[in-house]
Amino acid sequence: MTKLVDLPTTEHMLPGNRACAGCTIGIGLRSILKALDGKTVMTVPASCLTVIGGMYPISSVTVPWLNVAFPGAAAAASGLAAGLRATGRAGEMTVLAMAGDGGTADIGIQGLSGAAERNEDFIYVCYDNEAYMNTGTQRSGLTPAGARTTTTTRGKRETSKDMPRIMEAHGIPYVASISAVYPDDVYDKVAKARGLRGLRYLHMSTPCPSGWGFEPKDAVHVGQLAVDTGAVILYDVEGGVFRLTGRSKALARRGALKPVREYLSAQARFHGTSKAEVEALQAWVDSRWEEALQRDAASASPA
Amino acid sequence: MSDAGTVVITGNEAAAIAVRLAGVQVVAAYPITPQSPVVETLSKWVDAGELRAELVRVESEHSALTVCIAAATVGARVFTATSANGLAYMNEQVWWAAGARLPVVMACVNRALAAPWNVLNDQQDSMSVRDAGWIQIYCRDNQEILDSLVQAYAIAEQVQLPVMVCYDGFLLSHTSMPVTVPPAELAKAFLPRREPLPIVDLQRPRNIGQVTFADPRADASGNLCHGYMEIRALHQEALERALDVIPAVGDAFAKQFGRGGGGLLWSHLLEDAEVALVAAGSIGSELSVAAETLRSEGIRAGVLGIRAYRPFPAQAVRAALAGKALAVVVDKAMSYGYEGPICSDVRAALLDAERAPAVFGAVTGLGGREVETSQLADAARRAVADFRAGARRRRTAWINLKLREEA
Numbered sequence: 001m002t003k004l005v006d007l008p009t010t011e012h013m014l015p016g017n018r019a020c021a022g023c024t025i026g027i028g029l030r031s032i033l034k035a036l037d038g039k040t041v042m043t044v045p046a047s048c049l050t051v052i053g054g055m056y057p058i059s060s061v062t063v064p065w066l067n068v069a070f071p072g073a074a075a076a077a078s079g080l081a082a083g084l085r086a087t088g089r090a091g092e093m094t095v096l097a098m099a100g101d102g103g104t105a106d107i108g109i110q111g112l113s114g115a116a117e118r119n120e121d122f123i124y125v126c127y128d129n130e131a132y133m134n135t136g137t138q139r140s141g142l143t144p145a146g147a148r149t150t151t152t153t154r155g156k157r158e159t160s161k162d163m164p165r166i167m168e169a170h171g172i173p174y175v176a177s178i179s180a181v182y183p184d185d186v187y188d189k190v191a192k193a194r195g196l197r198g199l200r201y202l203h204m205s206t207p208c209p210s211g212w213g214f215e216p217k218d219a220v221h222v223g224q225l226a227v228d229t230g231a232v233i234l235y236d237v238e239g240g241v242f243r244l245t246g247r248s249k250a251l252a253r254r255g256a257l258k259p260v261r262e263y264l265s266a267q268a269r270f271h272g273t274s275k276a277e278v279e280a281l282q283a284w285v286d287s288r289w290e291e292a293l294q295r296d297a298a299s300a301s302p303a
Numbered sequence: 304m305s306d307a308g309t310v311v312i313t314g315n316e317a318a319a320i321a322v323r324l325a326g327v328q329v330v331a332a333y334p335i336t337p338q339s340p341v342v343e344t345l346s347k348w349v350d351a352g353e354l355r356a357e358l359v360r361v362e363s364e365h366s367a368l369t370v371c372i373a374a375a376t377v378g379a380r381v382f383t384a385t386s387a388n389g390l391a392y393m394n395e396q397v398w399w400a401a402g403a404r405l406p407v408v409m410a411c412v413n414r415a416l417a418a419p420w421n422v423l424n425d426q427q428d429s430m431s432v433r434d435a436g437w438i439q440i441y442c443r444d445n446q447e448i449l450d451s452l453v454q455a456y457a458i459a460e461q462v463q464l465p466v467m468v469c470y471d472g473f474l475l476s477h478t479s480m481p482v483t484v485p486p487a488e489l490a491k492a493f494l495p496r497r498e499p500l501p502i503v504d505l506q507r508p509r510n511i512g513q514v515t516f517a518d519p520r521a522d523a524s525g526n527l528c529h530g531y532m533e534i535r536a537l538h539q540e541a542l543e544r545a546l547d548v549i550p551a552v553g554d555a556f557a558k559q560f561g562r563g564g565g566g567l568l569w570s571h572l573l574e575d576a577e578v579a580l581v582a583a584g585s586i587g588s589e590l591s592v593a594a595e596t597l598r599s600e601g602i603r604a605g606v607l608g609i610r611a612y613r614p615f616p617a618q619a620v621r622a623a624l625a626g627k628a629l630a631v632v633v634d635k636a637m638s639y640g641y642e643g644p645i646c647s648d649v650r651a652a653l654l655d656a657e658r659a660p661a662v663f664g665a666v667t668g669l670g671g672r673e674v675e676t677s678q679l680a681d682a683a684r685r686a687v688a689d690f691r692a693g694a695r696r697r698r699t700a701w702i703n704l705k706l707r708e709e710a
Contacts, residue, residue: 041503043373050514057520057528059510064503066376067512068369069395075366079331079373080503082357086328086379087499111369114362 001246002191004184007031012038017060019052022209022216024223025127026052028180029061029098032125035190038063040094041084043077045108046070047100048134049127064093071107073099074115077122094194095122101142102132105163116170119198123190126163126201127180129208137211144231145284146277147269149211155273159284167201168237174200176236176245181207181223185234185246192238205232213268222266227251229263230289235296242295252293260285307486314475317445317482318384318410318468319344321452323354324490325408328379331359331370335389336422337472338412342384364389368396368407375405376511378499380456383407386472387414387428394432401436403512404538406459406466406497409437410452413584413635414472415670423671424472426584430636430644432467436538438545439613441583442470443569445482450556450563451610453485456494457552462541469612471585471635473671485560493559542614549611567616568623569608572598576605578687579624579660581649582633583609586667586674590633593679602687609645617652624653627660631686633679633702635668642699661695667702678703 012033019026025048033040041064044050050067054060068076077097084090099108104126112124131149132138139149142160149156168175173196176189186204193200207223209216226232227247234248244252251257260282264270273281312320318341322330330349332342348354357379359370364385371381385393390411400407411429415421429439438458442448448470455466470476502511518530529537546567553565571591573579578597580590587608597604607623607630609616624630630653634643641647646664653659663686668674682702689697 039505053510053513055520056510056513056515057522059508059513061510062508064505064508065510066373066503067510067514068373069399071365072369072372072396075361075369076373078359078361078366079329079370080377082329082331082359082370083374083377083379083381084503086357086374087377089377093505110363111366114366117362118360 002184002188007183007187008034008037010034010038012062014060014062017052018054019048020210022219023048023052024180024206024208024219025049025129027183028127028186028204028206031183031186032096032190033061033063035187036094036096036194039092040096041066041080042096042098043068043073043080045073045099045103046134047103048129049098049100051134070103071111073097073103073108074112074120074124077124078115078118078120081121097122097124099124099126100134101126101128101130102140105141105161113170116167116172116199116201119172121197121199123193123200123202125204127204127206128163129206129211130160131211133208133211144281146264146273146281148272149269155277164201164203172201173198174236174238176202177232177234178202179205179223179227179232179234181220182227182234182246189236189245211269213271214266218266222263225258225263225266228258229260230257230285231260231263233288233292235292241299243299244292244296248292252296257289307484309481309483311479312445312482313340313477313479314445314448314470315340315412315477316344317449318452319348320484321449322382323348324485324487325453325456325494326380326491326496327356327382329357329359329371329374329381330383331361331367331381332383332385333361333364333367333389335364335386337414337476338384338386338389338410340476341410341412364393365396368393368400371407372396372400372403372405375407376403377503378497380497381407382409384410384412386412387416390428390432391416397432397435397437400465402538404463404541406456406463408452408455408459409465409467411467411469412472412476413469421670422472424474424635425669425671426469426471426635427637427669429467429469433613433644436464436542437613438464438466438542438549438611440466440468440611441609442468442475443585443587443608445475445480446563447565448475449482449484450565453490453494454552454556454565457555458545458548460497461548461552462545464541464545469584474585483562489560493556546614546616565610567611567619569610570623571606571608573605573607573623576603577628578602578604578683579607579627579630580604580633580679580683581607581609581630581645583612583645584635586633586635589674589676589679592676593683596676596680597683602684604683612645615648615652620649620652621656624660625656626658629686629690630660630662631665631683632662633665633667635666637666646699661690663689663697664699665702666699672703674703
């Protein structure tokens with residue numbers, strides 16, 4: 001695993017962007033662009049990243065970036081890949097689609113599923129801040145149960161979709177779960193994805209101070225708590241082989257997760273959650289963690 | 304794969320051949336009746352290695368146009384085709400392609416919009432996106448489909464605007480008629496490989512289609528760049544420029560291929576006509592026969608065909624209709640709650656004209672309702688009778704309407 005201090009020092013994000021204080025999307029994007037060595041064309045649908053990219057004529061990155069309509073990230077990436085092939089430039093750059101949870105799991109899922117079924121040649125990163133944060137924290141299909149949003153004022157009742165599993169079910173070459181607050185893990189997985197062909201899907205947890213309700217200074221801490229409690233699990237699936245990675249792998253060896261309430265109590269969006277709801281969330285986390293341990297063990301044991 | 308020469312083919316086959324002749328590099332489309340045979344034909348050619356293009360078999364029309372938008376941004380020559388609800392489904396991207404000033408070319412095989420379901424012809428689909436900032440060309444026959452699609456790429460790449468070539472579903476798309484297919488080398492010379500704009504460039508990276516403020520704003524070097532409204536004004540200016548470019552490309556086409564052409568309007572027996580029948584698309588042929596019938600009865604009728612509907616050739620329409628007594632505009636669509644869209648535009652174009660005719664609107668052929676030349680002649684006769692009785696404005700007439708009499 002690449003050490004944090006060994007990450008390339010060349011920056012592809014310019015100093016200063018329009019992200020909210022404490023936003024973790026920028027940390028994630030910074031690592032992703034380093035792993036791609038800046039040789040990429042990005043496509044971004046309506047989302048927080050649209051704003052972070054800057055207002056015309058100012059850009060916050062040093063790579064080409066194509067903005068597209070809300071449902072269009074995966075189709076635009078397909079079109080960029082097709083256009084680069086058709087004009088003999090496919091080897092010049094990796095096509096990167098980067099969309100939020102709403103643009104991925106809700107309005108964009110049809111186009112993404114179509115692109116995955118066709119196994120289009122691009123990397124897709126869903127940065128998951130677990131609600132429509134750019135429009136003011138409305139619930140999405142990836143908002144966890146119990147979370148207060150401006151459209152679930154008493155807490156969301158439904159469990160979120162398991163987007164990486166949905167993508168895994170498409171049989172694409174690479175699926176990974178990452179967190180923006182672990183740049184080394186992000187870097188390694190994007191670098192690995194860069195060396196593969198076909199549709200590579202990375203699901204990146206991006207804690208959001210304004211939408212989740214915590215102090216900007218605590219963003220990395222909340223992201224780490226998500227992993228330490230099992231609310232977010234770091235893993236990848238390459239050619240059908242599931243592996244825990246990074247911090248989650250270390251936690252699996254040690255065999256102890258923190259109780260999920262430590263993660264919940266750090267965020268205002270879960271304030272007022274009943275004991276029963278917390279227990280239900282703990283049970284949900286436990287079952288996902290148990291499944292992850294079993295899948296990791298199954299792939300580790302000789303066939 | 305048809306070779307050069309005159310062949311008897313459907314409108315959809317003519318469209319597919321045009322795409323091949325134009326050297327299209329990326330095709331993305333989704334099936335919908337009556338457009339599907341275009342994509343089936345292109346797929347067959349790509350599979351057989353007879354067409355060297357990237358074919359992206361997308362899961363929806365929204366994605367079809369998105370793929371074209373992205374591939375055109377890279378610099379590829381692109382094509383998609385759709386109809387009716389497919390066009391409605393990609394509506395968001397119809398606006399995007401135009402606002403982004405991309406030379407996307409689309410065939411819209413005109414079909415009625417649901418509800419209720421109907422797969423047959425009218426022109427409500429393309430008319431409903433007339434304000435989106437595309438160039439729209441309407442075809443009279445299959446030859447015009449081939450010629451207009453080839454010309455569309457020349458027009459699109461000159462003014463950096465998307466072009467929608469519209470032709471009537473089934474009436475043209477599934478009807479065989481003789482079409483002259485030009486030799487591939489001639490087409491290649493007419494449409495040299497597109498010189499890609501260096502928009503997607505690692506050395507000069509750009510952020511494309513960003514959030515843009517209402518007012519101009521300085522870039523990092525202090526140069527003032529356009530605001531949203533300036534960008535829209537330039538879009539409008541490009542459409543106005545297309546009023547010159549469309550006929551110029553038609554002339555260049557005629558010179559290159561020794562036939563064809565294509566301007567903003569076409570006409571039949573119009574010069575000395577008192578009554579002008581105005582329409583877009585294949586109904587122009589029926590109206591031409593109707594005009595001849597009326598002339599045999601002593602009514603001096605003629606036809607004005609709208610080939611370029613957007614940009615709307617208001618000045619040319621004024622010139623063509625000046626001095627006529629009556630214009631009967633026959634629409635295959637409605638601006639529901641008002642009148643036929645072409646009728647409104649013709650009426651508005653004539654407002655400040657000298658010796659302007661009275662303008663009567665008629666709507667016909669919705670959802671594939673049969674349109675016979677005798678009915679069109681009848682409708683024209685009634686309009687003339689109303690005019691002679693003193694009417695100068697009239698409610699839109701619904702031709703061949705069979706509303707049930709209520710008890």
